[in-house]
Amino acid sequence: MFNKHAFIYVLICVISLTTSYAQDPQFSQFYGVPLYTNPALTGVSGNIRANIAYRDQYIGLDKNFKSTFAGIDAPTSKLGGGIGLTFLNDVAGDGSLTTNQISGVYAFHASINRKVRMSLAIQAGVVQKTYDWSKFKFGDQIDDRFGFVNPTKEPVASELRFFPNFGSGFLIYSDRFFGGAAVHNMIEPNQSFYFENSPQEQFKLPRRYTAHAGMNIYLTNQRNEQERVILSPNILFMNQRNYNQLNLGLYIKKQALTTGLWFRQTSKNTDAAIVLIGLKFPKFRVGYSYDITVSGARTATQGSQELSVSFEIKPPKRPKPRNRALVCPAF
Numbered sequence: 349m350f351n352k353h354a355f356i357y358v359l360i361c362v363i364s365l366t367t368s369y370a371q372d373p374q375f376s377q378f379y380g381v382p383l384y385t386n387p388a389l390t391g392v393s394g395n396i397r398a399n400i401a402y403r404d405q406y407i408g409l410d411k412n413f414k415s416t417f418a419g420i421d422a423p424t425s426k427l428g429g430g431i432g433l434t435f436l437n438d439v440a441g442d443g444s445l446t447t448n449q450i451s452g453v454y455a456f457h458a459s460i461n462r463k464v465r466m467s468l469a470i471q472a473g474v475v476q477k478t479y480d481w482s483k484f485k486f487g488d489q490i491d492d493r494f495g496f497v498n499p500t501k502e503p504v505a506s507e508l509r510f511f512p513n514f515g516s517g518f519l520i521y522s523d524r525f526f527g528g529a530a531v532h533n534m535i536e537p538n539q540s541f542y543f544e545n546s547p548q549e550q551f552k553l554p555r556r557y558t559a560h561a562g563m564n565i566y567l568t569n570q571r572n573e574q575e576r577v578i579l580s581p582n583i584l585f586m587n588q589r590n591y592n593q594l595n596l597g598l599y600i601k602k603q604a605l606t607t608g609l610w611f612r613q614t615s616k617n618t619d620a621a622i623v624l625i626g627l628k629f630p631k632f633r634v635g636y637s638y639d640i641t642v643s644g645a646r647t648a649t650q651g652s653q654e655l656s657v658s659f660e661i662k663p664p665k666r667p668k669p670r671n672r673a674l675v676c677p678a679f
Contacts, residue, residue, distance in 0.1 A: 391430015
């Protein structure tokens with residue numbers, strides 16, 4: 349039996365293979381994926397750090413979007429900064445379109461004065477995009493009585509694409525404030541399965557510009573920094589071609605507990621309120637956030653959820669006092 353809604357869905361997916369202005373996956377816990385937000389955050393924690401995050405977007409839809417990020421970074425005195433490695437997996441719908449990306453990052457660290465430092469980073473990697481041709485349906489396959497039973501005459505494109513990708517970032521920070529900017533997809537690589545050599549804009553992966561800033565307000569003055577209550581207001585702005593996103597919110601951190609509240613504004617509307625809770629254990633941190641959709645799509649999408657885990661190991665040689673690590677929210 350012909351299913352009109354299913355047909356519309358796969359038609360949109362097919363169009364996306366050729367002419368869509370694709371956007372990169374976004375994470376609500378952007379400090380839970382520091383190297384994805386800004387490669388200049390590589391090595392600034394002062395520890396060997398591993399981050400894993402999983403995002404389940406629009407949980408009210410049967411075939412929604414799922415993104416997984418993993419990153420590891422560490423400071424290195426021999427190279428004068430930090431090095432890192434990242435992996436991203438993004439699955440659209442029922443797996444009809446899958447993106448994998450692996451990148452290496454190098455960040456150069458320098459002191460501006462005794463309290464303020466900077467980081468400059470470059471990121472280089474490779475992207476793999478695949479789709480499953482068997483999951484797509486076309487109009488010429490439809491039989492009036494039996495539905496999608498006829499073979500299609502649509503041309504089959506290569507189901508696998510590889511292309512290089514580059515990014516860069518800048519960060520300035522102290523123990524009281526931090527701010528930076530990043531550019532991803534710098535060369536805007538062609539990602540089309542059908543028109544691999546076309547210079548047209550609609551086949552390019554558009555640049556993603558990110559600017560972020562925050563500060564730490566110490567509400568208590570305990571000697572042990574881990575026991576202080578920290579209020580951290582933050583802002584993040586992202587632009588990717590015609591899409592803009594502004595996140596405003598704050599974290600409150602007290603010993604093992606971190607809580608957060610955010611509001612996300614997109615180009616056209618107030619999109620979501622984001623609630624976060626995080627716990628710190630002796631060897632790792634875990635955070636959970638839920639995006640409460642406040643736009644007109646709330647009934648259909650029912651929000652999004654995200655889980656992040658972070659591990660940190662102190663290196664054998666701690667940074668010198670003049671090279672203080674960045675004190676930023678855990679998530």
